[in-house]
Amino acid sequence: MPAMTPRAVEQRPVFLRVDIGCRGCARSVQLSGPLLRTPCASCGLDAEIGAAVWLALFREIDERSFPSETPRDQTFESSQPTAAGTLGARWRAAALTCAKCQREMTPVEPGTNEAIECSACGTRRDTFPAPAWLRTELPTAMQLYGAARDGAERAGTETGFWITFQGTPPSLSDQHRQAIQSAIGPAPISYAAPLSVPNAAPRRRWEWLAIALFAVLIGAAVYRCGGRMGTPSHPDDGSEVEPSP
Ligand SMILES: [Zn+2]
Numbered sequence: 001m002p003a004m005t006p007r008a009v010e011q012r013p014v015f016l017r018v019d020i021g022c023r024g025c026a027r028s029v030q031l032s033g034p035l036l037r038t039p040c041a042s043c044g045l046d047a048e049i050g051a052a053v054w055l056a057l058f059r060e061i062d063e064r065s066f067p068s069e070t071p072r073d074q075t076f077e078s079s080q081p082t083a084a085g086t087l088g089a090r091w092r093a094a095a096l097t098c099a100k101c102q103r104e105m106t107p108v109e110p111g112t113n114e115a116i117e118c119s120a121c122g123t124r125r126d127t128f129p130a131p132a133w134l135r136t137e138l139p140t141a142m143q144l145y146g147a148a149r150d151g152a153e154r155a156g157t158e159t160g161f162w163i164t165f166q167g168t169p170p171s172l173s174d175q176h177r178q179a180i181q182s183a184i185g186p187a188p189i190s191y192a193a194p195l196s197v198p199n200a201a202p203r204r205r206w207e208w209l210a211i212a213l214f215a216v217l218i219g220a221a222v223y224r225c226g227g228r229m230g231t232p233s234h235p236d237d238g239s240e241v242e243p244s245p
């Protein structure tokens with residue numbers, strides 16, 4: 001599988017539309033980004049989506065879009081149950097495009113927090129890094145394009161947005177690691193760490209501490225004895241050659 005290496009390095013844009021049923025009027029509320037709260041356009045009631053729900057959704061999309069065989073531009077569906085109803089996503093592995101002329105746009109370096117410009121028509125598209133609460137749990141989630149920023153209502157009619165993933169999905173790396181371990185045994189680091197170090201290291205440290213303590217006690221005892229013996233010996237006999245410690 002020579003395609004796996006570049007696949008793990010390249011940025012993988014996924015275009016998605018996400019919605020959830022409104023608790024108030026039961027109509028569909030469009031989520032134009034990984035927002036934790038969005039007002040329903042019909043009745044104004046806030047739809048709240050927990051970070052864990054978003055995380056489960058993005059984990060699934062990351063894993064399913066990762067294989068290089070995943071057909072581009074084929075629409076997939078993923079859903080996550082929530083207390084308030086089902087969070088549904090329709091998504092496809094699709095190139096980033098200009099909202100006006102549909103020309104393909106090149107993804108920016110992850111971490112960029114400013115609009116990018118279409119090279120053909122100059123139309124700007126906002127981009128910013130995936131929120132910290134998502135990135136800390138799913139480090140492959142990189143950058144959002146055309147998404148609403150948290151706390152800001154987005155103007156316009158576009159409801160879909162892109163997220164880019166980069167790197168091997170964490171669950172797949174874990175599977176690879178387990179497969180390698182069952183085939184050739186555990187990695188040297190995890191082999192050395194639990195078997196030999198934890199018992200030996202503290203004991204050795206205690207031994208050194210005990211030795212140091214003994215040395216100090218012996219030193220103090222010798223000093224005191226030497227002092228006691230030395231003090232009376234000095235006036236008697238000035239030729240004493242005992243080294244004073
Ligand atoms: Zn509503």
Ligand SMILES: [Zn+2]
Nearest residue numbers: 098101118121
């Ligand atoms: Zn354009």
